Amino acid sequence: MSFRMYVPTRIIFGAGSLNKLSRQKLPGKKALVVISNGKSTRANGYLDRTLEALQQAGAETVVFDQVMANPLKSTVMAGGAFAREHGCDFIVALGGGSVIDASKAIAIVATNDGDIWDYVYGGTGGCQRISVNPLPVIAITTTAGTGSEVDAFSVITNEETNEKIGLGGDARLFPKTAIVDPELMLSVPPKFTAYQGFDALFHSVEAYIAKSASLMSDMYALTAIENIGGYLARAVENGKDLEAREHVAFANTLSGVVMTMCSLTSEHAMEHAMSAYHQELPHGAGLILISLPYYEHFVKAHACDGRFVRMAQALGKKDASKPEDFLTALEDLQKACGVYGLKMSDFGMKKEEALTLAQNARATMGALFRADRVPLSDEECATIFERAYR
Structure with missing residues (x-):
C-alpha cells in the first residue's frame, strides 16, 4: 500500500480553459512561447489566442517554432540559446507532448551551462544534476497522448547516437500550470x-x-x-x-x-x-x-x-x-x-x-x-x- 505522490502542477481542465489563461498569475515577465514546426497551431488560431492572453496578463512574448515530433537534442539546444538571447524568464509550451517535452528540456538549457545530454541518465548521458533552477513552464496541451503537462519528465532524441531517452524527474520540471482544454483537440x-x-x-x-x-x-x-x-x-x-x-x-x-x-x-x-x-x-x-x-x-x-x-x-x-x-x-x-x-x-x-x-x-x-x-x-x-x- 506504500506510495509517494507529489504533483504540484495547477491543473485547469475543461472546455474553454484557454480563455482563463489571461487571469492566471504568470511566473515571469517575458515568455518564450514554444510551438511545433507544423501549421496547425497557427492555422487554428491557438497561437494568436495564447499570445493575446499573455499580453493581457502583462507579459511580453517571443515565439520559437522549431519543435518536431520526437524532439531532437539540437532543437532543444537551439531553443535554449533563443531563450537566453531574448531574455525570456518563463516558457509557455503550446502543443502536444513533443512540444511540452522539448520545452522542459529548453527550460534546463536556458539556465544551465553545457549540453542537454549532460543531464541525461542512461546511455551516453552525462548523469549531471541540474544546478540552476530551470525556467518555469506553463503547459497548454493541444493533444491527449503523453500526459507531459502534469509530469516532470521529458523525452529527447540524440540524433548523433540514435538514443531516445527520458530525462528529468526533478520536481522543478513540473509545469507550474497545465491548461487542458478539449476544445483545442477538436481539430486533431x-x-x-x-x-x-x-x-x-x-x-x-x-x-x-x-x-x-x-x-x-x-x-x-x-x-x-x-x-x-x-x-x-x-x-x-x-x-x-x-x-x-x-x-x-x-x-x-x-x-x-x-x-x-x-x-x-x-x-x-x-x-x-x-x-x-x-x-x-x-x-x-x-x-x-x-x-x-x-x-x-x-x-x-x-x-x-x-x-x-x-x-x-x-x-x-x-x-x-x-x-x-x-x-x-x-x-x-x-x-x-x-x-x-x-x-x-x-x-x-x-x-x-x-x-x-x-x-x-x-x-x-x-x-x-x-x-x-x-x-x-x-x-x-x-x-x-x-x-x-x-
Whole structure:
C-alpha cells in the first residue's frame, strides 16, 4: 500500500480553459512561447489566442517554432540559446507532448551551462544534476497522448547516437500550470487522435502491471483505462464529439499523473528505440505496433493474471475472466480506432533490426526493464519485435 505522490502542477481542465489563461498569475515577465514546426497551431488560431492572453496578463512574448515530433537534442539546444538571447524568464509550451517535452528540456538549457545530454541518465548521458533552477513552464496541451503537462519528465532524441531517452524527474520540471482544454483537440485528425490515445492508454496499462504499482496508482490507471476504452473510438470516429474529447483528455491527464508515482515498463523503452532510429515514427504508432505481441508475452508468462483480467474489464469487456481477454479487448479497440493494420514496414523498419532495437532499448532505458514483473531478455525482446513485424 506504500506510495509517494507529489504533483504540484495547477491543473485547469475543461472546455474553454484557454480563455482563463489571461487571469492566471504568470511566473515571469517575458515568455518564450514554444510551438511545433507544423501549421496547425497557427492555422487554428491557438497561437494568436495564447499570445493575446499573455499580453493581457502583462507579459511580453517571443515565439520559437522549431519543435518536431520526437524532439531532437539540437532543437532543444537551439531553443535554449533563443531563450537566453531574448531574455525570456518563463516558457509557455503550446502543443502536444513533443512540444511540452522539448520545452522542459529548453527550460534546463536556458539556465544551465553545457549540453542537454549532460543531464541525461542512461546511455551516453552525462548523469549531471541540474544546478540552476530551470525556467518555469506553463503547459497548454493541444493533444491527449503523453500526459507531459502534469509530469516532470521529458523525452529527447540524440540524433548523433540514435538514443531516445527520458530525462528529468526533478520536481522543478513540473509545469507550474497545465491548461487542458478539449476544445483545442477538436481539430486533431483521426489517425493522430488514435495514436495519442493509445499512448495515454499504455502509460496507464504499463503502470498498472509494473512492479511499483500501488493502490493510489491503480486508482488513476484504471480510471484512465476505462475512459480510453469508453471514448477513444468515438473521438476517432467524430473529432467534433466534445464529450468524447473531454473523456480522452481526462484519461490522458490521469495517465500523466500516474507516471509521477509509478514506473512504466519495457514497452516504452522498446518504442523509444524504434523512434530513435526512425525519426518519422509517431510514438503512439510505435507502441501500437508492438503492443499485442508484447502483452501476449507477459500474459503467457502469467506475470499478473488478475491485473490483465481487470484491465480487460476496464476496456469494456465486462465478462472478462482470463488474462487472454485483455488481448482480445486491446485488439478490438485497435480495430475500432482503425489502427489494427499498422505495419512496421510502412515506417521504414526492417525485421533484421530486432536485436539492435532490443539492445538499444536496454542500454538507454534499462530502468524500465527492471519494472517488469517477469524479466525480459534481449532475445525475448527481439522476438517480440520480430513477431510484431509486418
